[in-house]
Amino acid sequence: MQYEVTQLTESVFKFSLFVEQVGLSFNQFLVMSDGLGVLIETGHRQYFPLLRPKIEEICPISNISKIFVPHFEGDEMGALGEFIAINKSIQVYATPLCSFSLGDLFDITVNKAQDKQVIKHGKLKLRAIHVPQVHQWDAMVVLEETTHTLFSSDMFIQLGDGNGFAEHNIKTEMETAIRKTGYLPSVEYFRKALLKLENEKIEILAPMHGRSINEDIDGYLSFLKQLDF
Ligand SMILES: [Fe+2]
Ligand SMILES: [Fe+2]
Numbered sequence: 249m250q251y252e253v254t255q256l257t258e259s260v261f262k263f264s265l266f267v268e269q270v271g272l273s274f275n276q277f278l279v280m281s282d283g284l285g286v287l288i289e290t291g292h293r294q295y296f297p298l299l300r301p302k303i304e305e306i307c308p309i310s311n312i313s314k315i316f317v318p319h320f321e322g323d324e325m326g327a328l329g330e331f332i333a334i335n336k337s338i339q340v341y342a343t344p345l346c347s348f349s350l351g352d353l354f355d356i357t358v359n360k361a362q363d364k365q366v367i368k369h370g371k372l373k374l375r376a377i378h379v380p381q382v383h384q385w386d387a388m389v390v391l392e393e394t395t396h397t398l399f400s401s402d403m404f405i406q407l408g409d410g411n412g413f414a415e416h417n418i419k420t421e422m423e424t425a426i427r428k429t430g431y432l433p434s435v436e437y438f439r440k441a442l443l444k445l446e447n448e449k450i451e452i453l454a455p456m457h458g459r460s461i462n463e464d465i466d467g468y469l470s471f472l473k474q475l476d477f
Contacts (some may be wrong), residue, residue, distance in 0.1 A: 251302045252266075252411040253305075255460075256413075260279050260454070261279075262277055262454065264412070264413070265299070271408060272407055272410075272457050273410030274289075274291055274292065274295070274406075275289065275454070275460075276288065276290065277454055278455075279369070279395075282371075283311060284311050285306075285312040285381070286315070286369050286372065287316070289401070290326060291326065292323055292327060292475045293327045313337070313338065313400050314374075315328065315331060318342075318389060318397070318399070318456070319342075320342075320384065320434075324456070328350065329354050331340075332356060334362060341356075341358070341359045341361045342360070344360040345363075345385060345386035347359070361376035362376065363377065371394060372394055372395075375391045377390070377444055377445070379403065379441035382403055382432065382437060382438055383432050387401065389401050391450070395451070396449050397450075398450045399456075402474070403438075403441060403455060404453050404455040405455045405458050406421040406425050406458030407457075410455075411422065417464070418458075419471045419472075422458075425458070435477055442469055442472055453468065
């Protein structure tokens with residue numbers, strides 16, 4: 249089992265680990281500006297030894313200045329303690345609800361990212377967009393406004409190997425992931441989350457599980473919006 253690394257844009261790197269036992273890929277993303285990195289998702293704690301050398305080929309952990317945690321769950325924040333142990337100056341961002349748990353568990357002060365708040369990092373602008381109940385109550389996605397990349401966490405996910413970009417239309421794979429796993433508790437909140445993204449300029453969808461997408465973004469949004477489950 250090993251991480252595959254894809255450069256999504258000049259400044260965005262994707263680290264993808266396919267875990268065969270669960271039939272799911274786990275992606276983390278590193279966004280670089282002026283030699284400093286922002287990490288979106290930490291991955292599971294148990295896979296940190298696999299992730300660390302891949303990240304450090306691009307950016308030493310001492311140069312990671314921010315970590316965004318989309319919600320409180322092992323794949324999204326499990327390795328947070330490992331990163332902080334190496335670099336205590338890392339600033340962590342999460343929704344207020346999520347930061348409450350992270351602060352207690354890791355004994356750190358977590359920055360509460362409010363809905364629509366923009367956090368600057370060099371020339372980058374990372375906007376938190378709260379998406380409660382997708383699939384956890386404390387969830388957010390992150391839109392990087394200069395590369396127009398949406399780090400969509402558990403929205404737009406697909407089962408199977410998620411390395412790189414999709415090479416064909418994968419709308420039905422997304423539907424399968426929703427129906428097969430039942431991971432979304434509320435169609436109403438899911439649609440609300442999709443509505444929030446509707447008027448945003450998004451050029452790359454970067455879900456945490458599955459392939460990234462760089463075409464027909466509006467088509468994916470409208471396809472998912474009409475699903476009932
Ligand atoms: Fe999740
Ligand atoms: Fe996830």
